[in-house]
Amino acid sequence: MNPLRIAIAGASGRMGRMLIEAVLNDCEVVLAAAFDRAGAPFVGRDAGELVGSACGVVVTDDVRAAIAAADCVIDFTRPEGTLVHLGIARELGKAMVIGTTGFSAAEKETIATVAKDVPVVFAPNMAVGVNAVFKLLEVAARILDEGYDVEVIEAHHRFKVDAPSGTALRMGEVVARELGRNLDECAIYGREGVTGERKPETIGFSTIRGGDVVGDHTVLFAGIGERIEITHKSGSRMPYALGSVRAARFLAGRKNGLFDMQDVLGLR
Ligand SMILES: NC(=O)C1=CN([C@@H]2O[C@H](COP(=O)(O)OP(=O)(O)OC[C@H]3O[C@@H](n4cnc5c(N)ncnc54)[C@H](OP(=O)(O)O)[C@@H]3O)[C@@H](O)[C@H]2O)C=CC1
Numbered sequence: 001m002n003p004l005r006i007a008i009a010g011a012s013g014r015m016g017r018m019l020i021e022a023v024l025n026d027c028e029v030v031l032a033a034a035f036d037r038a039g040a041p042f043v044g045r046d047a048g049e050l051v052g053s054a055c056g057v058v059v060t061d062d063v064r065a066a067i068a069a070a071d072c073v074i075d076f077t078r079p080e081g082t083l084v085h086l087g088i089a090r091e092l093g094k095a096m097v098i099g100t101t102g103f104s105a106a107e108k109e110t111i112a113t114v115a116k117d118v119p120v121v122f123a124p125n126m127a128v129g130v131n132a133v134f135k136l137l138e139v140a141a142r143i144l145d146e147g148y149d150v151e152v153i154e155a156h157h158r159f160k161v162d163a164p165s166g167t168a169l170r171m172g173e174v175v176a177r178e179l180g181r182n183l184d185e186c187a188i189y190g191r192e193g194v195t196g197e198r199k200p201e202t203i204g205f206s207t208i209r210g211g212d213v214v215g216d217h218t219v220l221f222a223g224i225g226e227r228i229e230i231t232h233k234s235g236s237r238m239p240y241a242l243g244s245v246r247a248a249r250f251l252a253g254r255k256n257g258l259f260d261m262q263d264v265l266g267l268r
């Protein structure tokens with residue numbers, strides 16, 4: 001069987017570089033293309049230089065040609081870029097793994113619509129450990145369904161542009177669903193001034209940004225007399241990259257459908 005051909009969007013980004021390394025180190029997939037925005041400094045240079053040594057794949061700004069050369073695109077860029085790449089993937093009948101966060105509700109709808117034509121894994125966190133935490137949160141929320149205030153606290157590096165993180169929002173969604181609440185109606189994004197007492201049905205979000213924090217998430221269930229904290233800390237971006245390659249393999253041979261890492265890991 002031919003190895004799965006992968007194109008990496010946002011090749012020179014923090015995740016783009018990690019993905020190049022993960023793909024080059026995996027003998028079951030090949031780096032078919034690496035692309036970046038026109039004018040980006042690495043366009044025209046060997047993608048392998050981004051991670052150590054040349055690999056023979058030149059970073060291009062010809063997005064269509066890059067996607068055409070691959071079976072699956074892995075995209076960790078920005079919502080506006082991802083949606084352009086997704087449109088091209090749909091035209092060319094290619095699979096896509098989307099790790100980008102910060103989409104609006106309408107943009108998420110667009111992704112779901114495109115996934116009726118091509119197979120897509122769309123997940124705010126590709127790390128196995130975080131996806132295990134999503135399952136632990138289901139259990140915790142079912143047990144701690146009365147008398148416990150839910151707060152989601154996340155910390156990321158100073159360069160992150162969206163808040164709360166996609167992972168924090170998904171954690172909130174998971175807990176809200178188990179508690180029979182709608183996150184759109186019960187989320188509180190930060191507090192300031194005379195806020196009044198905490199309403200028990202709310203789910204609060206607190207965001208920390210600083211330095212090079214890769215990504216820390218805690219869900220706090222605070223009761224009277226005890227607190228439960230479920231925490232995940234990322235020490236490296238490699239688990240996101242390895243999860244993404246696993247997701248690309250999961251999509252191989254599928255014609256269409258919208259999936260997330262829970263599907264890839266068989267956690268549904
Ligand atoms: N699902 C998951 O497991 C994870 C998700 N993420 C998410 O992935 C995304 C990227 O994160 P990170 O790698 O740290 O970000 P970076 O800023 O380091 O990299 C983003 C890359 O995308 C490019 N880019 C930016 N805007 C566009 C655009 N409009 N069109 C095409 N390309 C564009 C950038 O190019 P340029 O430099 O020219 O702007 C850069 O190459 C974020 O949304 C982040 O939250 C991150 C880690 C894990």
Ligand SMILES: O=C(O)C1=N[C@H](C(=O)O)C[C@H](O)C1
Pocket residue numbers: 101124125156160164165166167168214215216
């Ligand atoms: O921007 C990041 O770095 C990360 N983004 C994702 C998110 O928004 O949840 C995943 C991870 O936390 C790292």
